[in-house]
Amino acid sequence: xxxxxxxxxxxxxxxxxxxxxxxxxxxxxxxxxxxxxxxxxxxxxxxxxxxxxxxxxxxxxxxxxxxxxxxxxxxxxxxxxxxxxxxxxxxxxxxxxxxxxxxxxxxxxxxxxxxxxxxxxxxxxxxxxxxxxxxxxxxxxxxxxxxxxxxxxxxxxxxxxxxxxxxxxxxxxxxxxxxxxxxxxxxxxxxxxxxxxxxxxxxxxxxxxxxxxxxxxxxxxxxxxxxxxxxxxxxxxxxxxxxxxxxxxxxxxxxxxxxxxxxxxxxxxxxxxxxxxxxxxxxxxxxxxxxxxxxxxxxxxxxxxxxxxxxxxxxxxxxx
Numbered sequence: 001x002x003x004x005x006x007x008x009x010x011x012x013x014x015x016x017x018x019x020x021x022x023x024x025x026x027x028x029x030x031x032x033x034x035x036x037x038x039x040x041x042x043x044x045x046x047x048x049x050x051x052x053x054x055x056x057x058x059x060x061x062x063x064x065x066x067x068x069x070x071x072x073x074x075x076x077x078x079x080x081x082x083x084x085x086x087x088x089x090x091x092x093x094x095x096x097x098x099x100x101x102x103x104x105x106x107x108x109x110x111x112x113x114x115x116x117x118x119x120x121x122x123x124x125x126x127x128x129x130x131x132x133x134x135x136x137x138x139x140x141x142x143x144x145x146x147x148x149x150x151x152x153x154x155x156x157x158x159x160x161x162x163x164x165x166x167x168x169x170x171x172x173x174x175x176x177x178x179x180x181x182x183x184x185x186x187x188x189x190x191x192x193x194x195x196x197x198x199x200x201x202x203x204x205x206x207x208x209x210x211x212x213x214x215x216x217x218x219x220x221x222x223x224x225x226x227x228x229x230x231x232x233x234x235x236x237x238x239x240x241x242x243x244x245x246x247x248x249x250x251x252x253x254x255x256x257x258x259x260x261x262x263x264x265x266x267x268x269x270x271x272x273x274x275x276x277x278x279x280x281x282x283x284x285x286x287x288x289x290x291x292x293x294x295x296x297x298x299x300x301x302x303x304x305x306x307x308x309x310x311x312x313x314x315x316x317x318x319x320x
Contacts, residue, residue, distance in 0.1 A: 009253030012245045013261040019242030021268035024114065026235050028105050028276055033228060036220045037102035040235070041095075042207030043224075047236020048200035048243065052193055083189025086182050090195070091202030093179035099206055100172035106217045108165050110273030111266065112281060115153045115289050116169025118266050121259035121296060122146040123177035131181075139299055146295025152288030160282070180259065183250040192247040196240060263296035 027040050104113035125135050125143040135143070150173075154166035186195055213219030224232060249258045266289055274280060281289065 006253045006257060009249040009251075009258045010261055012249035012252065013258040014264060016242045016245035016249065017262055017264040018268060019238050019245065021114075021265050021272060023235050023238040023242060024101075024105060024110060024265075024269060025272040025276060026231050026238070027102060028110050028273065030228065030231055030235075031106035031217070032276070035222050035224070035228065036211065037106045037218050038099060038207050038210030038213065039221055040102050040106075040207075040232075041099050041203055041210060043232040044098075044235045044239050045200045045203030045207055047233050048240045049197060049204060051237055051240040052197040052200065056193065081189075083186055086186055087190060087195065087198045088202070090179050090182040090186065091199050093175045093182075094199055095203045095206035097172045097176035097179060098203060099210055100168045100175070103218050104165055104169055104172070108161055109278035109281065110276065111270035111278065111289070112153060112161060112285060113165075113169065114266050114269035114273075115285070115292055116150070116166075116173055117176070118263050118292060118296075119146065119150045119170070119173045120176040120180065121262065121299065122150065122292075123174050124180060124259050125299065127177055127181060142295045142298035145298065146292050149288040149291030149295060152291065153285045154288075161285075180250065183247060187251040192244055192251055195247050196243045199243065200240075260296035260299045263293050266293060 023044070027037075027044070030040055031037065101113065101117050104116060122143050125139055128135055150170070154161065154169065183195065190198075211219055211221050246262075249261075252258075270280075270289075280286075
């Protein structure tokens, strides 16, 4: 049985992959221009916060001039108390994940870095083993296939990826998985706009502190040129749209349903990375990426079949 909310969640996640891939390509280009990964984190977050606050101020003003805007409501305050701890955890985990991903964008090919990032759903499934929403056996098998793919991508001897990048990529994926699993709980306390706003504020703090690190490609500050300012603004705007679409998708459907759709980022990032001068992955990482994509497809198909079966059973009960 067709579920419009789940379908909307899947569509929003698919759109978010396009926006995030474009944003990551711009970040990669800024790295090539000499701007550090933490500077990228800070400016992306700064313009994300500015975008959400501007939207929150713009909509009420425009509603006085056009009735079309009255149906839009941007709320950045909490709907009820009790969710601040969850939003801080989401922000902290997300900030670490983004910082680690941006470091990999700066130091290894975009497609490989994104493959690490897109192993996040694998860790979502693994972490869900410790919740009341236990994954099914087919989902666990599909997850293990994806984990083998991660090992092939992360293996320094076969992928020419330094061990530090493999470690950073896995840490980023685990932190992102933890952050995503909090979003579904947050919908009772905050709107999607508020979640994005707090996420941006937390990343500003992380990015600002990270620029003080004396680590090549990660720390440091370079005064942006006029063209770089344009790119930084674009990363903020495009990242805000992508973040809002992704957050909204998790509010319409459970993480285990929409997470596998995010695997499409690997495809877009491979193409954009090659366009920016990255070499195409060799055999073993390519097999690993293919296994990660297969894992996502198997998880999504298994969840879809289970949801259809549940809807059919519930529909049959209603007719009795």
